[in-house]
Amino acid sequence: MLLFPIQMFYHIVRAGLLSLLPSSKKDLSKEVVLITGGGRGIGRHLAKEFAKQGAKKVILWGRTEKCLKETAEEISLSGSECCYFVCDVANREEVYKQAKVVREKVGDVTILVNNAAVVHGKSLMDSDDDALLKTQHINTLGQFWTTKAFLPRMLELQHGHVVCINSILSQSPIPGAIDYCTSKASSLAFMESLTLGLLYCPGVSCTTVLPFHTNTEMFRGMRVRFPQLFPPLKPEIVAQKTVDAIRTDKAFLYLPWTMHALVILKR
Numbered sequence: 001m002l003l004f005p006i007q008m009f010y011h012i013v014r015a016g017l018l019s020l021l022p023s024s025k026k027d028l029s030k031e032v033v034l035i036t037g038g039g040r041g042i043g044r045h046l047a048k049e050f051a052k053q054g055a056k057k058v059i060l061w062g063r064t065e066k067c068l069k070e071t072a073e074e075i076s077l078s079g080s081e082c083c084y085f086v087c088d089v090a091n092r093e094e095v096y097k098q099a100k101v102v103r104e105k106v107g108d109v110t111i112l113v114n115n116a117a118v119v120h121g122k123s124l125m126d127s128d129d130d131a132l133l134k135t136q137h138i139n140t141l142g143q144f145w146t147t148k149a150f151l152p153r154m155l156e157l158q159h160g161h162v163v164c165i166n167s168i169l170s171q172s173p174i175p176g177a178i179d180y181c182t183s184k185a186s187s188l189a190f191m192e193s194l195t196l197g198l199l200y201c202p203g204v205s206c207t208t209v210l211p212f213h214t215n216t217e218m219f220r221g222m223r224v225r226f227p228q229l230f231p232p233l234k235p236e237i238v239a240q241k242t243v244d245a246i247r248t249d250k251a252f253l254y255l256p257w258t259m260h261a262l263v264i265l266k267r
């Protein structure tokens with residue numbers, strides 16, 4: 001009882017002081033990065049950013065071979081090692097099978113980026129049941145399978161990072177995307193639980209990124225109130241800030257940082 005407030009005070013002061021100091025960045029030159037949904041959108045920019053910041057190898061997963069091939073070729077042309085595998089993260093058996101293929105052909109994945117997601121974009125009553133299920137299978141359960149496939153080896157090696165590209169909608173849902181908001185809220189709970197569970201596992205950590213509306217295909221045409229005040233983010237900026245957050249071992253990243261206020265106001 002006596003120690004608890006003292007410890008709290010110590011950790012708050014320590015965190016405050018550490019946030020003022022420039023943090024050292026992890027070297028990526030030995031990292032093998034796997035990005036789900038790496039063929040297009042934010043995933044594509046993440047792949048390019050990891051390659052730019054010196055990752056040893058970048059592996060792309062997705063369903064559309066054309067996009068994966070184009071992105072892998074672009075990265076390979078810039079001089080970095082990049083390959084792709086067609087894999088639907090909603091299909092548990094396929095995830096485990098392709099994870100084995102990756103281990104055999106490329107090596108141990110040390111940074112897993114769970115980025116793949118879909119949005120159905122209709123109200124509950126207008127939504128087809130299968131479409132509602134599909135969103136949960138891809139956005140939420142897909143992460144269970146990929147994490148189960150790659151985390152055990154990271155723990156063995158005492159070296160690894162699990163990343164989730166979540167969304168601010170996990171904490172501040174909107175109508176009209178009920179499938180997506182539910183899946184992202186569930187995925188946030190997954191990451192919070194995983195992050196706490198890995199706190200005492202040396203060398204293995206987590207980063208959850210919660211971006212605001214970003215300029216990709218996913219929410220193309222979505223109208224935001226006060227667009228001048230809240231312009232959409234550029235996917236390349238989301239990618240760059242995500243890689244920086246991974247390199248500085250940041251557990252949670254809100255993009256833009258002003259979204260902290262939204263979460264506090266909502267609470």
Ligand SMILES: NC(=O)c1ccc[n+]([C@@H]2O[C@H](COP(=O)([O-])OP(=O)(O)OC[C@H]3O[C@@H](n4cnc5c(N)ncnc54)[C@H](OP(=O)(O)O)[C@@H]3O)[C@@H](O)[C@H]2O)c1
Nearest residue numbers: 037040041042062063064088089116117167213214216218
């Ligand atoms: N755009 C935004 O406003 C925004 C805001 C906040 C957070 N986010 C999050 O950022 C991440 C990337 O979104 P984005 O904006 O880049 O969307 P996007 O352009 O629609 O890209 C989605 C990616 O996910 C892949 N994907 C979808 N279903 C898949 C499956 N079953 N298996 C494997 N890959 C699958 C897609 O590739 P294939 O179709 O080829 O499989 C594609 O590469 C998502 O997690 C999203 O929730 C986006």
